[in-house]
Amino acid sequence: MIKVSELICRYLERIGVKDVFMLSGGGIMHLVESLGNSNMNYICCHHEQAVSIAAQAYAMYKNDLSVCLATTGPGGTNMITGVGAAYMDSTPMLVITGQVKRDDFASLRNVRQFGAQENKIIPMVSSITKYAALIEKEEDILYHLQKAVFIAMHGRRGPVWLDIPLDVQAAEIEEVSLRTFSEEEFISDIQMNTIYNDILVEKNLEADRIKYKAEEVIGLLKLAKKPLFVIGHGIIASGAVDKFIELQKKLEIPVLSTWRALGVLDYNNELFFGSPGLQAKRYSNIIIQSADLVIVLGSRLDNMITAFNEANFAHNAKKVIVDIDENELDKFSIPNLIPIVCDVNNFLDLINKNVLIHKKKKYNNWIEFCKYCKKRFPLNLEKQVNETELVDLYHLAETVSKCCDKNDSIVVSSTSRCNTAGHIAFMHKAGQKIISSMGFGSMGFALPSVVGAWFASDNQRVIMLEGDGSLQLNIQEFQTIVHHKINVKMFIFCNNGYAAISTMQDRNFKGHYVGSTPKSGVSMPDLEKIAYAYGISYMKIEKDIEVEEKVKEVMSIEGAVICEFIGSIKFDEIPKCISSLDKNGKIVSAALENPYPFLDKIELENLLSITNWEEE
Numbered sequence: 001m002i003k004v005s006e007l008i009c010r011y012l013e014r015i016g017v018k019d020v021f022m023l024s025g026g027g028i029m030h031l032v033e034s035l036g037n038s039n040m041n042y043i044c045c046h047h048e049q050a051v052s053i054a055a056q057a058y059a060m061y062k063n064d065l066s067v068c069l070a071t072t073g074p075g076g077t078n079m080i081t082g083v084g085a086a087y088m089d090s091t092p093m094l095v096i097t098g099q100v101k102r103d104d105f106a107s108l109r110n111v112r113q114f115g116a117q118e119n120k121i122i123p124m125v126s127s128i129t130k131y132a133a134l135i136e137k138e139e140d141i142l143y144h145l146q147k148a149v150f151i152a153m154h155g156r157r158g159p160v161w162l163d164i165p166l167d168v169q170a171a172e173i174e175e176v177s178l179r180t181f182s183e184e185e186f187i188s189d190i191q192m193n194t195i196y197n198d199i200l201v202e203k204n205l206e207a208d209r210i211k212y213k214a215e216e217v218i219g220l221l222k223l224a225k226k227p228l229f230v231i232g233h234g235i236i237a238s239g240a241v242d243k244f245i246e247l248q249k250k251l252e253i254p255v256l257s258t259w260r261a262l263g264v265l266d267y268n269n270e271l272f273f274g275s276p277g278l279q280a281k282r283y284s285n286i287i288i289q290s291a292d293l294v295i296v297l298g299s300r301l302d303n304m305i306t307a308f309n310e311a312n313f314a315h316n317a318k319k320v321i322v323d324i325d326e327n328e329l330d331k332f333s334i335p336n337l338i339p340i341v342c343d344v345n346n347f348l349d350l351i352n353k354n355v356l357i358h359k360k361k362k363y364n365n366w367i368e369f370c371k372y373c374k375k376r377f378p379l380n381l382e383k384q385v386n387e388t389e390l391v392d393l394y395h396l397a398e399t400v401s402k403c404c405d406k407n408d409s410i411v412v413s414s415t416s417r418c419n420t421a422g423h424i425a426f427m428h429k430a431g432q433k434i435i436s437s438m439g440f441g442s443m444g445f446a447l448p449s450v451v452g453a454w455f456a457s458d459n460q461r462v463i464m465l466e467g468d469g470s471l472q473l474n475i476q477e478f479q480t481i482v483h484h485k486i487n488v489k490m491f492i493f494c495n496n497g498y499a500a501i502s503t504m505q506d507r508n509f510k511g512h513y514v515g516s517t518p519k520s521g522v523s524m525p526d527l528e529k530i531a532y533a534y535g536i537s538y539m540k541i542e543k544d545i546e547v548e549e550k551v552k553e554v555m556s557i558e559g560a561v562i563c564e565f566i567g568s569i570k571f572d573e574i575p576k577c578i579s580s581l582d583k584n585g586k587i588v589s590a591a592l593e594n595p596y597p598f599l600d601k602i603e604l605e606n607l608l609s610i611t612n613w614e615e616e
């Protein structure tokens with residue numbers, strides 16, 4: 001006989017789980033006890049939101065399943081933000097919560113609550129998980145664990161949630177008599193019911209159709225004069241990075257990457273040209289708008305990439321988009337689109353195999369054009385309207401990136417000015433893991449993500465870039481950082497307010513600030529005193545001219561450091577595609593190729609009208 005909570009821990013150990021993020025409670029007392037007896041580490045955060053965010057960062061770093069545990073009622077509801085973010089970002093996570101014992105269920109009495117801290121969590125989380133189940137029978141525990149992990153890790157990955165009543169956790173069961181999950185049965189079941197299509201796609205049941213599509217793409221490559229790859233998180237999730245690099249070496253085609261795939265190629269790679277989008281380096285957008293064939297590998301091309309204008313995205317190109325999730329492809333109304341529903345890994349296998357047969361084609365003029373654009377439009381030439389002596393955020397991010405090595409994890413604010421700076425000004429090295437939450441763009445992700453990245457990387461240095469406002473959400477995680485002696489350099493952009501909001505209010509409401517600046521209700525605490533209270537080293541950079549010297553100093557200090565740097569609340573995320581109102585008052589999206597501050601019209605027209613693309 002074995003206690004269910006013990007069985008759960010043994011199962012997790014068996015599938016290779018080493019770390020579990022948690023915050024304890026009476027509703028999970030048996031699980032916590034068994035976890036304490038297991039060979040797994042348990043990492044305690046100081047808020048369940050931080051527990052789920054740390055787990056998300058951990059899974060992102062490892063590109064593997066993470067596990068988190070919280071108690072019933074508020075324990076579960078507090079985890080929702082991190083789980084929702086994991087769902088949007090396709091991050092595999094197993095979330096376990098405790099539930100009141102079965103006899104105490106409010107549903108038996110038709111009341112709101114009966115058990116202590118009772119809350120029905122499963123209906124609340126079913127729209128942000130791939131699978132969510134209340135374990136009502138102890139003999140089903142193994143089946144649900146196996147099924148949940150299988151679903152989390154296959155097809156388009158994502159979080160799954162199991163809610164386990166206290167008396168189920170404590171039940172003694174005969175392990176051999178337990179119901180188990182059968183992959184074959186599950187696959188035939190989902191084929192019949194046409195659910196979890198992404199999992200069927202991963203199984204490559206339509207290999208012939210995909211082979212034909214791959215041949216079509218090779219044909220297009222032969223005809224193209226200005227081909228371009230856009231790589232997305234899908235190539236990481238499907239484990240296809242090496243296959244992509246192999247193909248890239250064979251074809252020597254320029255590459256752009258979405259923010260989530262930064263770090264696959266080095267910033268200095270000759271054929272790497274940044275990330276296109278609403279906020280992007282000017283050259284990345286000009287290049288994508290000039291290409292005649294764009295092959296998107298594993299990106300859902302969200303609105304931040306198309307700048308809310310699908311029709312104009314890569315408007316001179318045929319667009320091949322490879323995605324495991326058919327719905328993501330069906331949503332497009334992009335002209336000249338060749339959608340391919342396929343796991344990128346399988347697709348790259350086919351292309352790699354067949355492309356060898358064809359003679360490599362040279363795209364020298366096109367590559368020279370891309371290189372010219374990269375040189376002509378460096379980020380530091382983009383002038384801010386309100387330039388001051390205060391620290392320029394892009395300068396700071398660039399300088400920090402020069403001091404990093406490839407083993408560092410880079411945790412970037414999930415919102416705020418630092419989100420943009422960390423992705424467009426930071427010069428990433430190949431192999432670096434860049435962690436942020438894209439889909440949710442939530443404040444408060446950076447500190448818990450530091451915790452997750454630290455444990456996932458087996459204690460490699462972490463570099464963090466965060467806004468002063470966003471830092472306040474989950475600030476309690478400074479203590480987790482102190483507790484585990486995490487080696488993190490925390491650069492905090494202090495502008496005494498919410499620049500993201502006040503700038504929006506400048507543009508849309510003539511500078512009528514509400515809830516964004518000290519005079520309109522939001523102020524920031526003294527970070528030096530906070531650093532002192534937690535016992536963390538502290539530094540301050542007040543002027544742009546001090547950046548090089550002080551960043552070096554921060555990087556040389558041992559252990560955790562809080563480095564606040566003072567910037568202007570007017571610092572803007574440029575270049576940026578800003579929309580405007582047409583003469584009928586309708587919002588018109590900005591052109592991807594001409595973000596604000598606008599380029600001289602003649603220069604832009606000249607660049608976009610170059611026609612000499614014949615191969616040499």
Ligand SMILES: Cc1ncc(C[n+]2csc(CCOP(=O)(O)OP(=O)(O)O)c2C)c(N)n1
Pocket residue numbers: 415416417418441442443466467468469470471493495497498499500501
């Ligand atoms: C949880 C959450 N609440 C609200 C928002 C809306 N929001 C986006 S950015 C921002 C302000 C960020 O301030 P700060 O971190 O100081 O960065 P700054 O814009 O000043 O660079 C707010 C309130 C959000 N993204 N997430």
Ligand SMILES: [Mg+2]
Pocket residue numbers: 467468469470493494495496497498499
């Ligand atoms: Mg701020």
